[in-house]
Amino acid sequence: MANLSQLMENEVFMAFASYTTIVLSKMMFMSTATAFYRLTRKVFVNPEDCAGFGKGENAKRYLRTDDRVERVRRAHLNDLENIVPFLGIGLLYSLSGPDLSTAILHFRLFVGARIYHTIAYLTPLPQPNRALAFFIGYGVTLSMAYRLLKSKLYL
Amino acid sequence: MANLSQLMENEVFMAFASYTTIVLSKMMFMSTATAFYRLTRKVFVNPEDCAGFGKGENAKRYLRTDDRVERVRRAHLNDLENIVPFLGIGLLYSLSGPDLSTAILHFRLFVGARIYHTIAYLTPLPQPNRALAFFIGYGVTLSMAYRLLKSKLYL
Amino acid sequence: MANLSQLMENEVFMAFASYTTIVLSKMMFMSTATAFYRLTRKVFVNPEDCAGFGKGENAKRYLRTDDRVERVRRAHLNDLENIVPFLGIGLLYSLSGPDLSTAILHFRLFVGARIYHTIAYLTPLPQPNRALAFFIGYGVTLSMAYRLLKSKLYL
Numbered sequence A, B, C: 001m002a003n004l005s006q007l008m009e010n011e012v013f014m015a016f017a018s019y020t021t022i023v024l025s026k027m028m029f030m031s032t033a034t035a036f037y038r039l040t041r042k043v044f045v046n047p048e049d050c051a052g053f054g055k056g057e058n059a060k061r062y063l064r065t066d067d068r069v070e071r072v073r074r075a076h077l078n079d080l081e082n083i084v085p086f087l088g089i090g091l092l093y094s095l096s097g098p099d100l101s102t103a104i105l106h107f108r109l110f111v112g113a114r115i116y117h118t119i120a121y122l123t124p125l126p127q128p129n130r131a132l133a134f135f136i137g138y139g140v141t142l143s144m145a146y147r148l149l150k151s152k153l154y155l
Helices: A001-008 A013-039 A048-053 A056-060 A067-095 A100-122 A129-152 B002-009 B011-041 B047-053 B057-059 B069-095 B098-120 B129-152 C002-009 C011-040 C047-052 C068-093 C100-122 C127-153
Strands: none
Touching: A001 A056, A001 B047, A001 B098, A013 A067, A013 A100, A013 B069, A013 B129, A013 C011, A048 A056, A067 A100, A067 A129, A067 B069, A100 A129, A100 B047, A129 C011, B011 B069, B011 B098, B011 C068, B011 C127, B047 B057, B069 B098, B069 C068, B098 B129, C002 C047, C011 C068, C011 C100
8 A cells, every 4th residue: 555645645646636626526517507507497308307397298398409508518528528638648647757836837727727618618708718718728738748758658 | 566566456446447447338338329229220420321321312311310319329428427527536536545445335336326327318217317326426426526635635 | 756656667557658648639639620620611609709700690600510510529529438438447457467568559459540530530431441440449448448357356
């Protein structure tokens, strides 16, 4: 067990664990937001979900799409598409022995950019707010990937 | 190599590895289910996929959507949205030195809930079966995230 | 820090880190491809994204779908569905002490298959090119899952 406690005593790894947990929790919040809008706006996609609102044809009119629900879902999918690379590349980057302050700068920028992306998507804020948030997160992940491949390439 | 064998001798980590492999294999099964329904129901989304069923207009009539295929795809996306946070948070939680029986309870509940979620979605079972399955998995991940941030926060 | 440097001196783990970084970077490229086609073809899904192309009704006509954009998005989602299991199972497999040349064969096949899958999807190449690429990647992940569960099952 010695090496496990050592892993969690490594400051870069602990910082990665904290920021990752925060950004994944934020992503999980999107599921709640989708459920909230589906229930308050009575917009469903599965017949069994709106069975409580009436029988037969009466319930079927709740099987529809809604701009707000679709917007939350797009923001959720964009999170998935960007947080998955951060998770994989960030984990390996953290283990590759980077400088602590550089690593924390990467993690903070990424988490901040993704939170800002969600706000920009759901408000919605005018462009280029969302595009900017997207590219900051994207750039951070690419920067970690570059650092990793430069120092530890083994093909 | 000493520390690697140590990592895999850690019981919490071995349990995490086993349950994660099972739940990810279950998620991969959704791709096969989609392919199965697409082929048996002749429902395709890419023109090149139904080229074998005829030429030109004759093939184009297979480019359609189908309730069952869309249902499997929604179940698959829901898996992705929930298993990705489990993967990240669960890995870090496993490395943070939790109590073995508590950790295994978390992993078992999560994997059980996701398998039940798939059954509830594909059958489909009446609500609140699927909602319950979803919230058990969600709660397990949040519980691990809480434990992690409480013991190892480093921002 | 001793054990961290040991982890990155492990050749299987370094190979996993390199191939994972490459395949995740490839997946991130899909976001750029989507943005490229959205901008060059003027196909948008959010009203705020096409506000620069005109006011009111004039801008609304760019809120549409396009075959090419949808194709890139499907390829991206398929990447997510397949790279997430590779990420989780591959990481645990790398830590389970596999034979170096076997492990590298797995990683190379997977990364090659996913790159070929993207080419086959975006060109598009006639089937069964894409199906073959999909099943090679799928088989590699299942093979690692099998190896992992056989040697390290702990439930």
